[in-house]
Amino acid sequence: MIVPAFLVTHWFTSLFAQTFFVHRFASHRMFSMSRGWERFFHLLSCVSQGFSFLNPRAYALLHRMHHAYGDTAKDPHSPASFTNAAPMMLATFRRFNAIGHHRESLEPRLEGGYPRWPLLEKTGDHPLSMAFWAAFCLGFYCLVATSWWMWPLLPAHYLMGPIHGAMVNWCGHRYGYRNFDNRDQSRNTLLWDFLTMGELFQNNQHRNCTRANFAVRWYEVDPCYWIIRASRSWGAPIEA
Numbered sequence: 001m002i003v004p005a006f007l008v009t010h011w012f013t014s015l016f017a018q019t020f021f022v023h024r025f026a027s028h029r030m031f032s033m034s035r036g037w038e039r040f041f042h043l044l045s046c047v048s049q050g051f052s053f054l055n056p057r058a059y060a061l062l063h064r065m066h067h068a069y070g071d072t073a074k075d076p077h078s079p080a081s082f083t084n085a086a087p088m089m090l091a092t093f094r095r096f097n098a099i100g101h102h103r104e105s106l107e108p109r110l111e112g113g114y115p116r117w118p119l120l121e122k123t124g125d126h127p128l129s130m131a132f133w134a135a136f137c138l139g140f141y142c143l144v145a146t147s148w149w150m151w152p153l154l155p156a157h158y159l160m161g162p163i164h165g166a167m168v169n170w171c172g173h174r175y176g177y178r179n180f181d182n183r184d185q186s187r188n189t190l191l192w193d194f195l196t197m198g199e200l201f202q203n204n205q206h207r208n209c210t211r212a213n214f215a216v217r218w219y220e221v222d223p224c225y226w227i228i229r230a231s232r233s234w235g236a237p238i239e240a
Contacts, residue, residue, distance in 0.1 A: 002144045003141065003144055003145055003150040003153060004150075004153070006140065006144075007153050007156060007157070010048070010050075010157055010160065011156075011160065011195075012197070013044075013048040014048045014049050014050070014052075014160045014161070014164070015164055015196065015197055015199075016048070016197060016224065016227070017041070017044055017045035017048045017049055018045075018049070018054060018161070018164055018199075019196070019197050019198060019199050019224045020041065020224055020227065020228070021041040021042065021044070021045045021056070022045060022054050022056050022059045022060075023059070023063065023199070024212060024224070024228075025038075025041070025115070026056040026057075026059065026060045026114045026115055027059060027060040027063045027064060027114070028209055028210055029113055029210070030210055030211065030212040031212055031228060038115055039117065042056070042115055042117050042120060043120065046120055046121075046123070046124040049124075049160065049161055050133035050136075050137075050157070050160070051130050051133040051134055051137070051157065051158045051160070052158065052159060052160050052161030052162060053124035053125060053129070053161075054161055055096075055100045055121050055124070055125060056114050056115050056116075056121070057099075057100070057114050057116065057121075058096050058097075058099045058100035059096070060113070060114040061099050061106055061110050061111070061114075062076050062077075062092070062095060062096055062099055064110045065106070065110060066078075066169075067206065067209050068110070070182065070183070070184035070185075070186065070206060071173060071184040071185045071186075076091070076092060076095045077089070077091070077092040077095075077165070077169045078169075078173060078185070079169070079170050079173045079174050079185070080173070080185060084170075085166040085169075085170040088166070088169065088170060089162050089165060089166050089169075092165065092169070093162070100125070133158075134158060137154060137157040137158065138154070141154050164196065164199075167192070167195070167196060167199075167200070168196055168199045168200060168202065171189050171192065171200060172186060172187060172188075172189060172199070172200050172202030172203075173185045173186055173187060173202060174187065175187060175189050176188045176189040176190065176200070176202075176203070177190070177203075178203045179203055179204055179207070179216055179217065180203055180204070180206075180207040182203065182206045182207055184206060186202040186203040186205075186206040187202055187203050188200065188201045188202065188203045188204060188220070189202075190219075190220065193220075193221075194223070197222075197223045197224045198214040198215065198221075198222035198223055198224045198225060199214070199224075201214035201215060201216075201220060201222060204216045204220070212225055212228055213225040
C-alpha cells in the first residue's frame with residue numbers, strides 16, 4: 001500500500017504548507033516567527049507543493065481580495081459567480097498567474113507583509129522545476145504501482161493545490177452551517193474539515209481573519225492551530 005500512503009503524505013504535507021505558511025502566515029500574519037524558520041517553511045512549501053507550487057505573494061494578494069470583496073463581483077474566486085468549481089478554479093489560476101507575474105496592478109492596501117525569497121520562488125515556478133516534479137511522481141508510480149486502480153491517483157499529485165483550493169473555496173461558501181453573519185456566503189463544512197486541517201471553517205475565519213484558531217464552537221477542532229501551539233515546544237519561535 002505504498003501508493004496510497006504516498007498520496008496521503010503528499011496531501012497533508014502540501015496542505016500543511018498551504019494553510020500554515022501561505023495562508024495563515026503569508027496572507028494574514030496570524031503569528032510571527034524568526035527569519036530562519038520563515039525560510040525553512042518557505043522551502044518546505046516549495047518542496048511539498050511541488051508541481052502546484054503556490055507563490056506566497058500571489059496567493060496573499062489574491063486571498064486578501066477574497067476577504068475584502070467576499071462573494072461580490074470583485075471576489076476573485078466566489079462560487080456565487082460560477083456554475084461549478086471547474087470554471088472558478090480556471091479563472092483563479094489565470095488571475096493567480098497575472099498577479100504572480102506582475103501583469104495586474106492591485107490596490108496598494110493589499111500589498112506588503114508577505115515573505116519574499118525571489119530565487120526560490122522563481123525556481124518553484126520554473127517549467128524545469130515543474131517537469132522535475134512531474135517526472136518524479138510518474139517515476140515513483142512506475143516503480144511501486146502494482147495494480148491498475150493506483151494509476152488514476154497519479155493526477156492528484158499534479159493538481160494538489162487546485163484540488164485543495166476547489167474544496168475550500170467552493171464547499172466553504174456553499175455547504176454547511178454559519179456561526180456568524182459576515183455579509184458573505186462563507187460556511188463551515190464540519191464533516192470534511194479533517195481533510196483540510198481547519199481550512200473549511202470558512203465562516204469562522206471570515207469573521208476574524210487575524211485569529212490563528214479557526215475553530216470557535218466546542219465541537220470544532222482546528223488541527224493546524226494546535227500544530228502552531230505545539231511548535232513552541234520543539235523550538236520554533238512562533239508567537240500566535
